[in-house]
Amino acid sequence: MKIIEVKTNVVRLPRVDTLTTSYGSGDFATTVLVQLVTSEGKTGIGQTAVAPRSYGETAEGIAVNIHTHLAPVIVGEEPFDIERLYAKMQTALPDHWSSHAGVEMALWDLKGKALGVPVYQLLGGKVRSGVDLMGFVHHDTPERMANEADSILSQQAFPVLKMKIGLDPKEDVARFRAVAEAVNGRAVIQADGNTGYTLHQAIPALSEMEAIGGLGTVEQPVAHLDDMSTLARRLNTPIMADEAIYAPPDSIEVVRRKAASLALMKITKHGGLLNVVKIASIFEAAGLSLSIAIYFDVIAAMAAHVAVAFPCVRWPSPFTYLKDTLLTEPFEPDGLVLRVPEKPGFGVDLDPAKVKTYTTANETYR
Template sequence: MEITGMKLFAIHLPLKVPFVVSYHTYDYMPSIIIKLETDEGIFGYGEAVADEHVTGESWEGTYQTLKHTLAPVIIGCNPMNLEKLHEIMDKTIYFAPSAKAGIDIACHDIIGKKLEQPVYQLLGGRYHDEFSITHVLSIGEPNEMANEAAAMVKQGYNSFKMKVGTEVKQDVMRIRAVRDRVGEDISIRVDVNQGWKNSANTLVALRSLGDLNLDWIEQPVLADDIDGMVDIKLKTDIPLMIDEGLKGTREMREIIQKRAADKVNIKLMKCGGIYPAMKLAHQAEIAGIECQIGSMVESSIGSAAGFHVAFSKKNITSVELTGPLKFSKDVGNLQYDVPMIRLTEKSGLGIDVSEKIVNELSVFQDRVQ
């Protein structure tokens, strides 16, 4: 089997409401949909969601990287030879993780369709039967976030990921307001997205949060400050999760060696796709570290890819893949059974992609042969 062509669609995914994190407010999510074609008539879909603050890539730059740099070197390759394919991409361009992730995901979709198996069967088979969906609360006023959380509890949600990372005192008020509103039995995870900058600010915050029974605090310090995570971990009993600070195997090795986190958040867009994500999960498993599969607010394509990884590994104990629930229009039909997610046994990624909607949402597109 050979890759014979690549279609690229640069799209804007419309959000129901703006999504607010510490470093940006999104009115829509820019994404790139990839369709890989093969000489056997089997095609696969992938997705690349770049983020200047996390992956170090822009939407426009990632599109050009796919079109001019990566497409020419992978056309003619066998999509089933994943180790070799990643070596070719890595030798061609340094980093560019979301661009590589899009190609990797499309290749897994092709392999699954070729073998008539869901992608999770390619990764060791299904371990989990279902995952609880965590509702993500974007940054707002304390009462607004508390009201949204209370409304979601009525819909059946039992866990929340709170986006914070502005000013410590205001963030503490946000977290306390949500806890007071939803009660003690609801899980709350706090994602700072680097917003508290350093260990000193973080420790000030944690002194005010110790009585709130939080599941964990995620990435309170700047991404490269792994030593700052070590300092915080030594001084708190609230579990810590690394997200932006984990990109690939080198960072995972340092995290393990320094005991810098209790949990890690693996994102396909940060590490280069499904194949590298499994390597990170294996590293973490050896070290006894639990993992979460997160996302960059991706469509059904990227979200489905993340779910296939999550469902296949015992040490992946939580997911945060809620992009399709946030969009007013999506390119695929990944099905959620709120407050749970369960995968089907359909081959490949297990979703149907509407090229009509892909074209409708496209800002520009190309085909490379």
């Protein structure tokens, strides 16, 4: 079996609600689909998230990178030696994690399909049957956020509610207070700063949130590791790393500096499963815990395979809700848990009509 063709589509799906972070606001989720076609007619599917301000690559850039730099080094190859093929991609286009991730994901899906097993079996098998999920409170006025938090927990008993901070410290504290009062101990709050604070902003704002009560963890409030280490010493609340970790050596540095006791893995950010596995192994060896961003569609399926295979993925995961899906069957939570697919590969299939509908104009690459 050899790879004979690489296909990509830039797709844009509408979100259920506007997502607001310290990077900006958006009503759509843009991703790049990757399909690897083999000489035996099997197709491996990958999907990479697009976040230029976080990951440094645009959707168009990812598609062009894949066809210009990555496809030439994998077409004609057998898809099974993923580590070797990944090294070839890294040599051809160093450190372009988003571009690497879509292709590398498709290799794992293809390998699972060829062997007739779900991907989690290639990672050592299951330690759990699904991924525990958290709720998400969208950025709005304090009153509306409090109402949403109460509504979410009235319907489902999520152990963690996530909210965004990192914009204006005083307004963030007001929003946190409103949400914490509405939650009233029914869950802990994960406050995600997306590196939006300076250290001098973070210390008073987060200290005040701690005093209010209900703060379960603070996700990447500042950009620099030294500042994260300072916060970890100053606060009683665990710090979660996100933007601080891209490649495995970054996770070693986070552990060494005691900059965080948790981390959020994102498959696109890390360049695919191989680096995710290495990062998870480092955190497991250090006795620390991980969460994994679920996102949606193919990325969600792959994240579920990772989450069930590693004991250290203990912290609940955020799930992204969209108005539609690219899959033949929606891959959605079962209550508070997302069950891992049991079919070969990632266990999900693309709906060609949906892919055509959501492929953006003039952005289909072959």
